[in-house]
Amino acid sequence: MAQTDERQEQPVSRRKFLKNSGLVLGGLVVGGVAGSLLKTKAPPAPQAAPAAPDFNQALMYFTPEQFRVVEAATERIFPEDEHGPGAKTLGAAYFIDHQLAGDWGFNSREYMQGPFYPGEATQGYQGRLKRREIFDIGIQEMNNYSTAKHQKRFYELEPNQQDGVLKAFESDEVKLTTISASGFFKMLRASTLEGVYADPLYGGNKNMDGWRMKNYPGNQMAYTQVIEQDKFVKMDPVSLRDHQHG
Amino acid sequence: MAKKLPKVDVVIVGVGWGGGIIAQELTKQGLTVVGLERGKERKTEDYFMVHDELRYALRYELMQDLSKETITFRSNTRIRALPMRQYGSFLIGTGLGGAGVHWNGQTFRFLPYDFQIRSKTIERYGEKKIPDNMTIQDWGITYDEMEPYYDRFEKLTGISGEENPLGGKRSSPYPTPPMKQTPAMKMFADAATKLKLHPYMMPSANLSQQYTNEDGVSRAACQYCGYCERFGCEYGAKADPVVTVIPVAKKSGKFEIRTHSHVRRILHTGNKATGVLYTDVTTGEEIEQPADIVVLTSYVFNNARLLLLSKLGRPYDPATGKGVIGKNYAYQVIRGGATGFFEEKEFNLYAGAGSLGMTLDDYNGDNFDHSDLKFIHGASISFSQTGQRPVANNPVPKGTPNWGKDFKAASIKYFNRALGVGAQGSSMPFRQHFLDLDPTYRDAFGDPLIRITFDFEEQDRQLAAFTADKCGEILKEMGATQIDVRRELGPYDITPYQSTHNTGGVIMGASPDISAVNNYLQMWDVENLFVIGASAFPHNSGYNPTDTVGALAYRAAEGIAKYAKGSGGLLV
Numbered sequence: 069m070a071q072t073d074e075r076q077e078q079p080v081s082r083r084k085f086l087k088n089s090g091l092v093l094g095g096l097v098v099g100g101v102a103g104s105l106l107k108t109k110a111p112p113a114p115q116a117a118p119a120a121p122d123f124n125q126a127l128m129y130f131t132p133e134q135f136r137v138v139e140a141a142t143e144r145i146f147p148e149d150e151h152g153p154g155a156k157t158l159g160a161a162y163f164i165d166h167q168l169a170g171d172w173g174f175n176s177r178e179y180m181q182g183p184f185y186p187g188e189a190t191q192g193y194q195g196r197l198k199r200r201e202i203f204d205i206g207i208q209e210m211n212n213y214s215t216a217k218h219q220k221r222f223y224e225l226e227p228n229q230q231d232g233v234l235k236a237f238e239s240d241e242v243k244l245t246t247i248s249a250s251g252f253f254k255m256l257r258a259s260t261l262e263g264v265y266a267d268p269l270y271g272g273n274k275n276m277d278g279w280r281m282k283n284y285p286g287n288q289m290a291y292t293q294v295i296e297q298d299k300f301v302k303m304d305p306v307s308l309r310d311h312q313h314g
Numbered sequence: 315m316a317k318k319l320p321k322v323d324v325v326i327v328g329v330g331w332g333g334g335i336i337a338q339e340l341t342k343q344g345l346t347v348v349g350l351e352r353g354k355e356r357k358t359e360d361y362f363m364v365h366d367e368l369r370y371a372l373r374y375e376l377m378q379d380l381s382k383e384t385i386t387f388r389s390n391t392r393i394r395a396l397p398m399r400q401y402g403s404f405l406i407g408t409g410l411g412g413a414g415v416h417w418n419g420q421t422f423r424f425l426p427y428d429f430q431i432r433s434k435t436i437e438r439y440g441e442k443k444i445p446d447n448m449t450i451q452d453w454g455i456t457y458d459e460m461e462p463y464y465d466r467f468e469k470l471t472g473i474s475g476e477e478n479p480l481g482g483k484r485s486s487p488y489p490t491p492p493m494k495q496t497p498a499m500k501m502f503a504d505a506a507t508k509l510k511l512h513p514y515m516m517p518s519a520n521l522s523q524q525y526t527n528e529d530g531v532s533r534a535a536c537q538y539c540g541y542c543e544r545f546g547c548e549y550g551a552k553a554d555p556v557v558t559v560i561p562v563a564k565k566s567g568k569f570e571i572r573t574h575s576h577v578r579r580i581l582h583t584g585n586k587a588t589g590v591l592y593t594d595v596t597t598g599e600e601i602e603q604p605a606d607i608v609v610l611t612s613y614v615f616n617n618a619r620l621l622l623l624s625k626l627g628r629p630y631d632p633a634t635g636k637g638v639i640g641k642n643y644a645y646q647v648i649r650g651g652a653t654g655f656f657e658e659k660e661f662n663l664y665a666g667a668g669s670l671g672m673t674l675d676d677y678n679g680d681n682f683d684h685s686d687l688k689f690i691h692g693a694s695i696s697f698s699q700t701g702q703r704p705v706a707n708n709p710v711p712k713g714t715p716n717w718g719k720d721f722k723a724a725s726i727k728y729f730n731r732a733l734g735v736g737a738q739g740s741s742m743p744f745r746q747h748f749l750d751l752d753p754t755y756r757d758a759f760g761d762p763l764i765r766i767t768f769d770f771e772e773q774d775r776q777l778a779a780f781t782a783d784k785c786g787e788i789l790k791e792m793g794a795t796q797i798d799v800r801r802e803l804g805p806y807d808i809t810p811y812q813s814t815h816n817t818g819g820v821i822m823g824a825s826p827d828i829s830a831v832n833n834y835l836q837m838w839d840v841e842n843l844f845v846i847g848a849s850a851f852p853h854n855s856g857y858n859p860t861d862t863v864g865a866l867a868y869r870a871a872e873g874i875a876k877y878a879k880g881s882g883g884l885l886v
Contacts, residue, residue, distance in 0.1 A: 144717075144718065145717040145718065146717070146722055147718065147719050147722065149719055149722060149723065151722065151723060151726050154722075171373075172373065175381075175399075175400075176381060177373075177374070177379045177380060177381055178380050178381055178399050178400050179380045179381055179384040179397045179398070179399045179400075179755075180381065180399065181397075181755070181756075183754065185394060185396060187394075187396040188389070188393065189807070189809075190389060190805055190806065190807040190808060190809070191387060191388070191396045191808060192396075192398060192399060192400060192402055192808050192809045193399055193400055193809075194396055194399065231718065234717075238716075238717075257716070257717050260717075261705055261708065262368060262372065262705050265367075265704035265705040266367060266368040266372075266705055267365075267366055267367070267368065269366075270368060278704070279704060281726050282704050282725075282726050282729045282730075283660075283664075283729065283730060284664055284703075284704045284729070285664055286365075287365035287366075288365075288539065289537065289539065290537035290538065290539055291537065291538040291539060291540065291662070291664070291665035291666075292494075292535075292537055292538055294538075294662050294665050295494050295496055295538045295662070295665050295666075295670075296494050296495065296496060296497075297497075297662060298497045300660040300661070300662060300730065301662050308363055308365065308366060311362070311363065311365070312363070
């Protein structure tokens with residue numbers, strides 16, 4: 069089962085899907101999404117236009133200094149290589165910035181009432197700090213550690229020195245009083261991967277290139293034609309934007 | 315002073331699978347039913363943008379807002395319970411359809427052994443096989459008595475499947491044929507057959523073909539889009555209460571749903587429930603809804619919590635083993651599995667469905683000899699192709715760094731080249747595992763949170779190591795080039811996701827000494843109060859719980875109808 073470059077499968081258009089799936093409209097249950105699709109206009113013909121600036125690439129939370137640290141760190145976690153772009157080109161740091169500006173940064177759907185006690189590791193996070201506060205402290209500490217060790221800020225270090233700093237945080241070799249260094253690293257790593265692979269609507273995974281590297285086809289409507297195939301089926305990815313405007 | 319509304323026949327607390335089935339069945343009997351749902355309304359149209367891993371899978375769009383209410387957890391009574399501040403081990407649904415919206419649709423029947431676990435274990439191995447603290451008990455109902463209700467739930471939802479060669483007898487085949495078989499599923503089946511095991515297609519609530527049930531609900535076939543667990547289905551192909559029972563109940567004209575209605579107490583006089591007290595969370599108004607019959611149909615935790623908050627039933631005391639509310643909390647042993655890496659093969663793993671897979675039960679229940687094993691029961695072993703999404707799935711062979719260049723290369727390479735064979739292990743109840751009210755932490759209304767006291771036991775560690783090895787053997791036969799076997803269970807940790815199959819707390823049984831409800835899920839102590847859900851399971855089997863929850867809801871609906879028409883009293 070060798071990988072094939074052949075594009076076996078066109079994304080199934082929603083119109084075609086409706087035609088083929090035998091979805092019954094009527095009766096008690098009307099496929100709501102499908103129902104609304106019937107009214108969708110045909111997509112406009114593609115036209116050559118100059119690339120619009122990416123208005124999403126501006127800061128909602130970080131200071132420029134914080135952004136530089138985070139951008140450099142994400143690139144070490146997910147570096148550019150022969151497979152394709154790294155976290156920096158994919159916009160992972162913008163993704164993290166935007167996430168910290170909203171619900172996630174404020175832990176707004178999480179239980180943040182006291183009293184606060186240190187617990188067992190098996191009881192999960194028990195701190196009083198919100199994610200945006202943890203990032204503030206963690207970024208500052210990365211610069212502090214870099215300066216103490218190499219007399220430079222994190223983003224000014226050589227890549228292998230940056231890796232050393234990240235490893236020191238990952239292993240709790242860096243001792244911090246307010247936050248857990250490894251806990252911060254874990255969050256940084258997880259949010260980097262989110263920034264690389266989440267739908268581009270959130271500001272990362274630019275041009276869906278994160279998905280392309282992984283041969284992930286994004287937000288397709290259906291895989292009924294693929295599911296039984298023995299060969300690997302490669303498709304150009306589709307995003308939620310395509311779903312909205314397609 | 316709470317506003318008092320006119321009395322209705324039946325009030326149900328929580329409109330998910332349990333509440334939906336009760337509403338559908340009781341309105342057919344001419345009863346008027348009010349459904350109180352703390353969350354918001356939901357419909358299929360809501361899922362237009364559902365293929366969003368970040369929003370739904372990683373930010374828990376469909377789950378309960380933990381800032382308002384959570385649970386607390388400790389591994390034993392010697393340490394302080396602390397709140398589950400963020401999601402991890404399990405997910406708690408909310409809103410119309412409840413957890414029935416974000417499930418995968420894996421719809422297994424429990425084994426005949428499950429319902430008579432204590433007597434059958436003693437019969438085959440003697441009483442000594444059961445450790446002192448293990449509080450397994452028979453369910454007060456047999457598989458044969460359950461069978462017609464399983465059949466009804468499977469026909470309601472149109473389950474796609476084929477007969478389990480090692481399962482209980484079926485009165486009729488599954489309503490729709492099995493789902494499509496992927497190459498990886500075929501490899502699993504071939505390997506298992508060579509090992510003389512008995513694989514079968516996983517019974518699926520994601521339909522293999524269009525299906526119309528006897529209530530006239532028509533649903534489309536699954537498109538294998540790979541977005542089931544933690545997502546709602548944009549096609550209505552996955553059975554959920556919003557596209558099955560709820561519209562039927564509403565069409566009767568006898569079912570009123572009130573969303574944003576958070577029930578806080580069950581009202582009672584003497585040994586009868588008189589209704590419920592709830593808060594309209596949009597206005598803060600307190601409202602009393604009187605009813606002849608009260609039915610609790612919320613998730614496991616809130617079923618037990620509402621009884622404890624309302625001072626109904628006898629709270630369980632782990633020191634004496636007496637009392638029943640909160641007793642026999644159980645979970646699932648899910649971590650004893652294996653991952654196989656295939657250098658030469660690349661699979662279309664982005665495609666899938668929540669209950670697309672193959673399973674075998676050779677090591678489940680008492681289908682194998684436990685004489686020389688230090689555990690009872692077992693696990694179903696499955697390969698599932700649920701649709702791999704890119705943020706959460708970065709499989710790398712053991713020894714690969716967790717980040718950086720080598721991690722990137724390996725996680726990209728193996729994204730479509732790694733297959734997991736997993737064991738869904740049963741969870742036996744122990745005297746020291748229970749639910750009660752937390753003395754410190756409160757919800758947004760100031761009511762105590764429910765507290766879980768639970769840890770894995772030697773039984774679970776033995777089981778996980780055993781099933782991990784079996785999963786590894788299957789992957790070896792499948793031709794994996796590297797196999798990582800996870801034998802170590804460790805202590806129960808609330809942070810990594812494991813399973814949303816929490817059970818117990820309001821368990822059923824043959825007598826009031828050992829159970830809270832009878833086999834119609836009627837409370838022994840409060841005859842017009844019925845408590846429906848996996849809260850009724852005296853232990854958890856090596857399967858997903860929903861088929862059994864659905865079957866028990868049908869059974870309870872029958873009992874409630876009988877109770878409403880009769881002259882009262884206990885049904886058993």
